[in-house]
Amino acid sequence: MSVNTDRSYKMKLRDVENAFKYRRIPYPKRSVELIALLAISCTFFLFMHTNKLNSRLKEMEVKLQPSEFSALGLTGNHISGHDAGKHDDINTLHGTYQYLKSTGQILQLNANALNNTKNAEIDVLFYNRVPKTGSIQFIELMKQLGKVHDYDVEKDPQNGGIIPLLETAGENDLIDNIVGLEDGTVFASHVNYLNFTKYEQPRPIYVNMVRDPVERVISWYYYIRAPWVFVPGRRRSNREMPNPAWVNTEFDQCVLNGEKVCSYIEGSLLERVGDHRRQTLFFCGHNEFKCTPFNSRLPLQLAKQNVEREYAVVGTWEHTNETLAVLEAYIPRYFADASRMYYSGLHMEKSNDNPMKPHIRQEIIDMVRRNFTREIEFYQFCRQRLHKQYLALKLNDLMRMDDSLVNLKQANELAIRD
Ligand SMILES: *[C@@H]1O[C@H](CO)[C@@H](O)[C@H](O)[C@H]1NC(C)=O
Numbered sequence: 001m002s003v004n005t006d007r008s009y010k011m012k013l014r015d016v017e018n019a020f021k022y023r024r025i026p027y028p029k030r031s032v033e034l035i036a037l038l039a040i041s042c043t044f045f046l047f048m049h050t051n052k053l054n055s056r057l058k059e060m061e062v063k064l065q066p067s068e069f070s071a072l073g074l075t076g077n078h079i080s081g082h083d084a085g086k087h088d089d090i091n092t093l094h095g096t097y098q099y100l101k102s103t104g105q106i107l108q109l110n111a112n113a114l115n116n117t118k119n120a121e122i123d124v125l126f127y128n129r130v131p132k133t134g135s136i137q138f139i140e141l142m143k144q145l146g147k148v149h150d151y152d153v154e155k156d157p158q159n160g161g162i163i164p165l166l167e168t169a170g171e172n173d174l175i176d177n178i179v180g181l182e183d184g185t186v187f188a189s190h191v192n193y194l195n196f197t198k199y200e201q202p203r204p205i206y207v208n209m210v211r212d213p214v215e216r217v218i219s220w221y222y223y224i225r226a227p228w229v230f231v232p233g234r235r236r237s238n239r240e241m242p243n244p245a246w247v248n249t250e251f252d253q254c255v256l257n258g259e260k261v262c263s264y265i266e267g268s269l270l271e272r273v274g275d276h277r278r279q280t281l282f283f284c285g286h287n288e289f290k291c292t293p294f295n296s297r298l299p300l301q302l303a304k305q306n307v308e309r310e311y312a313v314v315g316t317w318e319h320t321n322e323t324l325a326v327l328e329a330y331i332p333r334y335f336a337d338a339s340r341m342y343y344s345g346l347h348m349e350k351s352n353d354n355p356m357k358p359h360i361r362q363e364i365i366d367m368v369r370r371n372f373t374r375e376i377e378f379y380q381f382c383r384q385r386l387h388k389q390y391l392a393l394k395l396n397d398l399m400r401m402d403d404s405l406v407n408l409k410q411a412n413e414l415a416i417r418d
């Protein structure tokens with residue numbers, strides 16, 4: 001495709017520019033004073049930068065109410081973090097159902113109101129795949145469904161690589177390419193949320209998958225250390241092979257040693273390369289200030305807002321059957337019959353499974369979880385929303401099966417009449 005060639009040319013150009021930008025400049029001989037002066041002004045610059053960032057964050061946080069985007073109308077405190085054990089069932093289908101019933105919200109569930117597919121302005125499905133959430137499996141499913149429903153699945157030609165934060169021009173190019181695709185195309189790319197409206201382009205159908213954020217991070221940790229991943233990668237880019245200590249350090253040890261790749265500090269910004277700690281980033285966008293501070297409130301709120309307003313479906317393999325049912329009903333053009341297709345063979349294959357992943361001690365997992373509160377909250381939000389979409393489809397069936405629901409409805413109608 002000529003669009004792709006054009007694009008990969010642009011990417012190459014960008015790589016060259018980046019290489020130039022980050023090239024090491026050899027130290028010229030300078031006087032001690034000059035270096036000291038430089039150091040002071042750098043510190044000052046960093047201080048100003050941090051200050052500016054903080055005040056901008058504050059400014060933006062005010063604009064968003066904390067409970068505005070809570071799938072069940074709960075604040076994060078009720079549903080995330082260490083409470084998860086006790087309250088875990090609120091995030092299961094049954095738990096969500098019980099909760100919605102106890103608050104009467106169940107009767108207001110409305111599939112049409114939870115349907116963002118109808119807001120799409122082009123017949124293109126944009127899957128900005130989060131790495132390590134089972135995206136290969138999901139793409140395989142779409143490829144098979146595409147044969148039946150007559151659509152193509154295009155993977156980003158960027159070799160499956162992950163696209164970092166894009167500048168305006170980069171966002172614009174990518175959006176142009178997506179909008180230029182034929183009707184009935186799935187475009188899959190590891191890229192953060194893109195706002196088509198901002199570039200005055202028609203919006204696609206947004207879809208994505210999520211996974212428990214801590215499991216995801218661990219999975220990533222072992223994935224990049226698997227020889228069949230790093231060997232070809234390094235060959236391609238002519239880099240040296242990693243040292244054995246890097247390859248053989250277990251996640252537990254990495255966390256306990258406080259190594260940089262295994263530390264999860266609230267508010268820390270994105271590293272230049274290889275930083276895949278934030279699942280929320282894929283739902284927030286490309287703004288460094290708003291979207292990258294780790295485990296922070298603003299990125300969480302923006303990510304939730306986008307899921308609620310933009311995404312047709314955000315599923316998870318942890319609730320496979322509901323995800324498939326919701327996809328079928330809310331995006332039938334692409335997913336009609338998805339369950340049958342999936343269970344006719346795909347469910348037996350586990351792509352990208354990594355046998356090197358060992359068992360990680362619970363105390364280490366708990367330690368890490370304590371720093372992922374907002375990432376966990378986001379994941380729970382997505383699960384709750386998925387359950388709501390599912391329950392909205394089943395409301396009539398539920399009425400038949402659950403007498404207390406019928407009673408609730410009657411009581412409600414009486415209350416309205418009185
Ligand atoms: C997308 O951009 C438009 C136009 O700039 C803006 O009004 C809208 O809030 C943005 N949407 C999201 C989800 O960020």
Ligand SMILES: *[C@@H]1O[C@H](CO)[C@@H](O)[C@H](O)[C@H]1NC(C)=O
Nearest residue numbers: 262263264265266367368371
């Ligand atoms: C969790 O956050 C605390 C507070 O910022 C920090 O001291 C600790 O090292 C972090 N733990 C991990 C595993 O990153």
Ligand SMILES: *[C@@H]1O[C@H](CO)[C@@H](O)[C@H](O)[C@H]1NC(C)=O
Nearest residue numbers: 319320321322339340342343
């Ligand atoms: C999901 O659906 C499949 C196929 O209909 C069924 O065999 C399986 O038991 C279901 N799983 C759960 C957890 O309900």
Ligand SMILES: *[C@@H]1O[C@H](CO)[C@@H](O)[C@H](O)[C@H]1NC(C)=O
Nearest residue numbers: 111112115117118329330332
């Ligand atoms: C959602 O909207 C799409 C597009 O209009 C439609 O095909 C689908 O049937 C709708 N699904 C539900 C559950 O409302």
